Amino acid sequence: MQVKAYGAQSGDHPLEPMRIQRRDVGAHDVRIDIAYCGICHSDLHQARGEWPGTHYPCVPGHEIVGKVAAVGAHVSGLRPGDLVGVGCIVDSCQHCVDCEAGLENYCDGMIGTYNFPTADAPGWTLGGYSQQLVVHQRYVLRIRHPEPQLAAVAPLLCAGITTYSPLRHWNAGPGKKVGIVGIGGLGHMGIKLAHAMGAHVVAFTTSEGKREAARALGADATVLSSDPAQMAAHAGSFDLIVNTVAAPHDLDAFLALLKRDGALTLVGAPATAHPSPNVFNLIMKRRTLAGSMIGGILETQEMLDFCAEHNIVSDIELIAADQINNAFERMLKGDVKYRFVIDTTTL
Structure with a gap:
């Protein structure tokens, strides 16, 4: 036909x-x-x-x-x-x-x-x-x-399943602090889903103008990722960060925000590779750098x-x-x- x-x-x-x-x-x-x-x-x-x-x-x-x-x-x-x-x-x-x-x-x-x-x-x-x-x-x-x-x-x-899968696999829910990097097609779904799961949700963006949008989607807080002071305020506090950004960027900045045994999970697929992370950001706190696909x-x-x-x-x-x-x-x-x-x- x-x-x-x-x-x-x-x-x-x-x-x-x-x-x-x-x-x-x-x-x-x-x-x-x-x-x-x-x-x-x-x-x-x-x-x-x-x-x-x-x-x-x-x-x-x-x-x-x-x-x-x-x-x-x-x-x-x-x-x-x-x-x-x-x-x-x-x-x-x-x-x-x-x-x-x-x-x-x-x-x-x-x-x-x-x-x-x-x-x-x-x-x-x-x-x-x-x-x-x-x-x-x-x-x-x-x-x-x-x-x-x-x-x-x-x-x-x-967009829904790409963010739902890592949130479920890494047990997002009550008592967990979850970061969502990027507020776009994937990220806005990640915020909605993590919020519905009962997690404390922090949105990361490079745009100051997206704070209100993130709050409307269900984020409890928003961090301007280009501001070192805002990033430092959350050091060592996240159980899970789901990174939806599909462009190469510094992963170490987000690894440093994880608790011991926390995970940074990549779901965005950049055309060229991210800069290599500092291995000490992983081994000193038994952190995980992971990926997830649909x-x-x-x-x-x-x-x-x-x-x-x-x-x-x-x-x-x-x-x-x-x-x-x-x-x-x-x-x-x-x-x-x-x-x-x-x-x-x-x-």
């Missing part, structure tokens, strides 16, 4: 309308009518060939929400009309230790929602800037938010259910498809609070 989509024909051309092929619904497949798709920085990097290995045409999008349109003969628990989502994963080996643990995001055979190899035409996956998607039922997530919130749920499929399917469903229970959605700006290229440029300038979402009915 051919459907409308928006994608890039090359890295040096803007995204444009196109038609793409979707496979027939197999026995274990679900066809989804996509209602909304969030825009992630990863979409821009991949579409513009700034990350290696982009296949063209490239149709980005891995923050997908919509309704079930059809199900295969062996699909159970899903039926037409159900509100569902698809995140960053549409396949995996399903039998390695990671998949068996529900951590398909770390499977060596993980297939991402776009630009990963597949038997479907054209030979690589095409993402959610499109009208429909066909995906194995294992990777379809139930959405329990009310339908009017659906557009704002879309970014939870990437989350598995079970954890992503857990995150969606948690967000529905606590009425958490992303702060978004809804756009039509013909505004995508402008949204890319604005995103590069940080001119969005805090996530663009495409209304795919405008394709």
Whole structure:
């Protein structure tokens, strides 16, 4: 089946309308009518060939929400009309230790929602800037938010799980002091989630003007990370810091804020490496410098259910498809609070 989509024909051309092929619904497949798709920085990097290995045409999008349109003969628990989502994963080996643990995001055979190899035409996956998607039922997530919130749920499929996973893994909650570095698409979700978990939340920003925004999102305090005095006031006091910034910067400044056995977890992916941290900032207090990447399917469903229970959605700006290229440029300038979402009915 051919459907409308928006994608890039090359890295040096803007995204444009196109038609793409979707496979027939197999026995274990679900066809989804996509209602909304969030825009992630990863979409821009991949579409513009700034990350290696982009296949063209490239149709980005891995923050997908919509309704079930059809199900295969062996699909159970899903039926037409159900509100569902698809995140960053549409396949995996399903039998390695990671998949068996529900951590398909770390499977060596993980297939991402776009630009990963597949038997479907054209030979690589095409993402959610499109009208429909066909995906194995294992990777379809139930959405329990009310339908009017659906557009704002879309970014939870990437920004939400990317921050939820480290917060859960490092046990953010009552009695824990948690820092969130950066108040953008990822960071604003990290603040909301850590607050809902009951942690004492401190937001770090380089912008004095974001203090009020951080407070509105649920931060108990905000630190201007470019001010040494403000940073020093929090030395040795954090259980966990989740760093969402996708640009190289000094990690030692944040390592020094951790308690003994505290963790600094990186979820932002800069194009070039961070400066190497001073090893003594790690060994003297048994601190951990760690990384985390999205989350598995079970954890992503857990995150969606948690967000529905606590009425958490992303702060978004809804756009039509013909505004995508402008949204890319604005995103590069940080001119969005805090996530663009495409209304795919405008394709």
